[in-house]
Amino acid sequence: MTPIVRSIEPQEVSLPAKAGLPQWQLRFLLRKLSLKRGEHVILMGTQDLGTVELLAMAVGPAGQVTVLTEPGVSDGERVALQGELRLFPQVKVVAPGPSTDTQHCDAICILPERLTEPYEPLMDQAWRRLSNGGRLMLTLPHGEGNQLQSAILCANQKGFVTRYRRNCDKHCAWVGVKYACKG
Numbered sequence: 001m002t003p004i005v006r007s008i009e010p011q012e013v014s015l016p017a018k019a020g021l022p023q024w025q026l027r028f029l030l031r032k033l034s035l036k037r038g039e040h041v042i043l044m045g046t047q048d049l050g051t052v053e054l055l056a057m058a059v060g061p062a063g064q065v066t067v068l069t070e071p072g073v074s075d076g077e078r079v080a081l082q083g084e085l086r087l088f089p090q091v092k093v094v095a096p097g098p099s100t101d102t103q104h105c106d107a108i109c110i111l112p113e114r115l116t117e118p119y120e121p122l123m124d125q126a127w128r129r130l131s132n133g134g135r136l137m138l139t140l141p142h143g144e145g146n147q148l149q150s151a152i153l154c155a156n157q158k159g160f161v162t163r164y165r166r167n168c169d170k171h172c173a174w175v176g177v178k179y180a181c182k183g
Contacts, residue, residue, distance in 0.1 A: 032164045040106050044108065045114040053088065055109065064092065069094070112141055131178075135175055
């Protein structure tokens with residue numbers, strides 16, 4: 001789960017200011033998702049405005065970006081985040097949980113703060129939400145290669161096929177593709 005800073009009063013919750021990766025690294029990694037105009041992408045992790053804007057520009061006005069906030073984030077904070085993104089009408093900020101919205105998307109981007117063990121529920125959710133040929137991106141800061149390897153193993157067991165993998169001195173990243181059997 002994403003670390004959430006809590007005050008003494010439980011109803012007051014504030015989001016961390018930045019995601020775990022610098023903006024230039026995220027920009028590089030988001031290119032590996034191969035997003036196209038009109039696609040639907042889901043973002044899970046710290047709601048860094050720069051990341052959301054990059055995704056919104058990649059899918060264009062005909063696309064959709066769904067930002068899943070962390071559990072514990074108040075409705076007021078979701079409304080405030082949606083207001084900050086008013087220049088991008090294709091962005092929708094939603095609470096996690098059951099939804100009446102379409103469940104299928106073309107890509108899911110899971111940022112470092114959301115990639116925690118156990119990985120099975122997260123991979124299960126990604127598998128259910130992604131359309132056939134959909135891409136899943138997992139990212140972690142440098143030095144987290146063993147954690148990423150465990151997540152990749154779980155994703156491969158679920159049925160994702162590796163499209164891109166990188167473990168360098170700057171970051172660890174993986175992009176997998178869902179290829180489901182037609183039947």
